[in-house]
Amino acid sequence: MTSHHDTPAWHLTGAGNMGTLAAFYLRAAGFPVALARGDGRRKTLTFEDGRAPRTLDIPAAPATPIRHLVVACKAPWSAAALEGLSLAPDVTVLRLQNGLGSLDGLLPAGADLIEVVTTSAVKGRHPEHRVVAENDTWMGRATAGPAPAWFPALAAAWPGLEWAAPIRPRQWRKLVANAVINPLTGLHDVPNGRLLDDPDLAARAARLADEADTLLRALDPAWPGDSRAQVAAVMRATAGNTSSMRADMQRGAVTEIEAINGWLLRQADALGLDLPAHRAIVAAVRARQP
Numbered sequence: 647m648t649s650h651h652d653t654p655a656w657h658l659t660g661a662g663n664m665g666t667l668a669a670f671y672l673r674a675a676g677f678p679v680a681l682a683r684g685d686g687r688r689k690t691l692t693f694e695d696g697r698a699p700r701t702l703d704i705p706a707a708p709a710t711p712i713r714h715l716v717v718a719c720k721a722p723w724s725a726a727a728l729e730g731l732s733l734a735p736d737v738t739v740l741r742l743q744n745g746l747g748s749l750d751g752l753l754p755a756g757a758d759l760i761e762v763v764t765t766s767a768v769k770g771r772h773p774e775h776r777v778v779a780e781n782d783t784w785m786g787r788a789t790a791g792p793a794p795a796w797f798p799a800l801a802a803a804w805p806g807l808e809w810a811a812p813i814r815p816r817q818w819r820k821l822v823a824n825a826v827i828n829p830l831t832g833l834h835d836v837p838n839g840r841l842l843d844d845p846d847l848a849a850r851a852a853r854l855a856d857e858a859d860t861l862l863r864a865l866d867p868a869w870p871g872d873s874r875a876q877v878a879a880v881m882r883a884t885a886g887n888t889s890s891m892r893a894d895m896q897r898g899a900v901t902e903i904e905a906i907n908g909w910l911l912r913q914a915d916a917l918g919l920d921l922p923a924h925r926a927i928v929a930a931v932r933a934r935q936p
């Protein structure tokens with residue numbers, strides 16, 4: 647027997663690259679998807695593997711309390727994206743964003759927050775979104791436990807999607823990769839692979855990775871502390887890529903630095919730890935953004 651919990655109606659805030667990809671998979675799983683605010687939009691998703699482009703009409707939302715919400719805006723816009731939305735007290739939220747903590751204090755106390763970590767990549771601007779890579783994606787809560795009833799249908803439609811709860815190890819891995827690669831490539835305007843080839847940048851990357859490990863070990867003694875190698879593997883796998891922060895800086899946009907390196911600094915402050923390389927790079931990025 648199915649219930650409405652098995653086929654939830656999703657609302658989307660942040661109908662950009664990742665939000666549109668998520669909407670595409672949610673629809674493929676048979677779930678209705680509507681925009682949390684604004685007029686309906688027609689999107690085109692293109693693929694690099696020869697699949698035909700897909701058109702996706704995402705309608706405006708009916709004005710009801712939102713029970714299932716995808717948040718896929720860039721981290722700095724989270725408060726603006728959620729402002730004025732009518733969220734059910736037990737709303738389920740899929741947070742599809744880099745960095746950590748961007749929804750802290752913005753959700754009802756009874757919200758079910760499911761974090762999404764993805765190594766997929768989508769580029770472009772409304773209305774055309776280009777799926778560059780469909781790799782692994784993990785969803786999970788902070789705590790261990792089974793997936794929601796609707797998850798198997800979504801996993802059948804979303805290539806490479808797995809349930810991973812607690813999600814923290816996956817999030818921290820991704821966070822460290824972003825905290826090392828993104829600000830260095832943004833400030834020096836280089837592709838990710840240059841951090842392997844340029845000795846000065848490689849040394850700076852190693853310092854950032856080591857400081858992140860010091861902090862994460864202090865937060866969790868079981869943290870493996872192998873970030874140098876893990877981050878180097880990401881640099882190799884994405885050597886030709888423009889990181890999202892480099893792209894943001896190239897177009898003069900606000901970056902996600904506060905949710906990435908800023909999160910590390912806030913945790914370090916609370917523990918009385920200093921992370922000088924992260925402190926310096928956050929200041930440098932802040933100085934360069936609007």
Ligand SMILES: NC(=O)C1=CN([C@@H]2O[C@H](COP(=O)(O)OP(=O)(O)OC[C@H]3O[C@@H](n4cnc5c(N)ncnc54)[C@H](OP(=O)(O)O)[C@@H]3O)[C@@H](O)[C@H]2O)C=CC1
Nearest residue numbers: 660661662663664665718719720721723742743744767768
């Ligand atoms: N793109 C990718 O390959 C990946 C992205 N991510 C993460 O996913 C998140 C979303 O990234 P991505 O989809 O690339 O970003 P985009 O810029 O493509 O989309 C973000 C969307 O945020 C919305 N938004 C809401 N409020 C504002 C505002 N005040 N100013 C500007 N935009 C606003 C806009 O949606 P609307 O038009 O509806 O207002 C915009 O389309 C980020 O945290 C990113 O780091 C993670 C892995 C890969």
Ligand SMILES: CC(C)(CO)C(=O)C(=O)O
Nearest residue numbers: 827884887888889890891
């Ligand atoms: C992993 C990495 C660094 C790939 O470019 C990324 O997630 C980003 O650019 O934000």
